[in-house]
Amino acid sequence: MIPYGRQDITQADIDAVVGVLQSDFLTQGPQVPLFEKAVAEYVGARHALAVNSATSALHIACLALGLGPGEWLWTTPVTFVASANCGLYCGARVDFVDIDPRTYNLCPQALERKLVAAQAAGRLPKVVVVVHLCGQPCDMAAIHALGQRYGFRIIEDASHAIGGRYKGEFIGNGRYSDITVFSFHPVKIITTAEGGMALTNDVELANKMALLRSHGITRDVAQMTHASDGPWFYQQIDLGFNYRMTEMQAALGVSQMGRLDQYVASRHELASRYDKLLADLPVTRPWQHPDSYSGLHLYVICLQLDQIDKTHRQVFESLRERGIGVNLHYIPVHTQPYYQQMGFKAGDFPEAERYYAEAISLPMFQTLSDAQQDEVVAALRISLGS
Structure with missing residues (x-):
């Protein structure tokens, strides 16, 4: 995994x-x-x-x-x-x-x-x-x-x-x-x-x-x-x-x-490589504001669900089955049961809920190798049916 x-x-x-x-x-x-x-x-x-x-x-x-x-x-x-x-x-x-x-x-x-x-x-x-x-x-x-x-x-x-x-x-x-x-x-x-x-x-x-x-x-x-x-x-x-x-x-x-700068630079190299490898897939890659230089803790893609014949959950589970430890950051807080007891409900924050319906966090850490990254992208390609 x-x-x-x-x-x-x-x-x-x-x-x-x-x-x-x-x-x-x-x-x-x-x-x-x-x-x-x-x-x-x-x-x-x-x-x-x-x-x-x-x-x-x-x-x-x-x-x-x-x-x-x-x-x-x-x-x-x-x-x-x-x-x-x-x-x-x-x-x-x-x-x-x-x-x-x-x-x-x-x-x-x-x-x-x-x-x-x-x-x-x-x-x-x-x-x-x-x-x-x-x-x-x-x-x-x-x-x-x-x-x-x-x-x-x-x-x-x-x-x-x-x-x-x-x-x-x-x-x-x-x-x-x-x-x-x-x-x-x-x-x-x-x-x-x-x-x-x-x-x-x-x-x-x-x-x-x-x-x-x-x-x-x-x-x-x-x-x-x-x-x-x-x-x-x-x-x-x-x-x-x-x-x-x-x-x-x-x-x-x-x-x-002592390695912080090196770590962030490595993450930027990985993100740049992801951007190229994912360019032809029906996913939205992370957009970076020109005023920012991200710490790139996470690399989140959003599925273009209107262009694929699978659900968000099916793609996520397929990746997990193929040994890719994807995650989802995060379930919108207002949809949690504890917060719904306060009166929040689905539909309150539509952009957050749209993000949640499409987002998947791909593996991103400074020691991720090119071979591992290739494996992630290959599994995603299969999971999307591309």
Whole structure:
């Protein structure tokens, strides 16, 4: 089986983790700050907070921005559920904005229309979570301009996008958002096994997220409500969580960061090769906006179902039967039973649902060989009946 994604672990990665295991610190040692510094310097952000998952990063990002009960978080329906669930964790309400049919990202025009109606109804969002699906950045300049006009805060869910660029600058630099979140799950571009990171240029947001990731506890005298009783002293000044990243994970991340550019370049070579190999097939290949340089976490095709004599499911199952580990990213969140209990229903976001009816994620990882890629395309050709 050729999987849709796979981590690349080298001897250098193994040595880095073993080095931590042989050290005095398995948690709260020097590796986490090193990893944070490496990522912050790479993308050009002032502050970086490593945590145990991108979901945790989204949660503390929402809390740091003050999202709470009675307020709204908006995001795209085509994402993993965590991009929406983070609002529910804060007691907020969640709504969605339909996608751009070319990029599959949250559509700025649909967002503007929804904002106009929401302003008239008195229910503007406090936070908008934009998702850089497959690694391609959203139209951040347009969304940022809307944020300035309508007063919402912006979180970039860049779980797919580390190493990518928007308008020539690295995703995560914070020019168009308050907080950016990366994921380091094994199928992502670089990995820490599990792990995530929140980046910001705002020191107050950074301090708040640092507090929240570690139980709301501080040893900083400047943050305490009264004088220290002694060198052992700490105070819980907020309700936080244990979202810390371990030293082993961070050491793996530091090692992987040294190959990030190589990984993204390899993915672009694979995507370019896919584009050529698929040119004569009845599929829509990923469209890339000229302002973007995608991290290319995923390579998603959409079936031109009016030109083939098979259903979406038949093509998907045929590929799996032929040893191609395709996947589908994602089932629109508003169609999930938990969200339908809130009143969402099929038909609410037609572009997202049209995408779901046609999309298939082909194998995309930096060590995918030409022979494996040829095997993927040959299986797809058979599955389509072409």
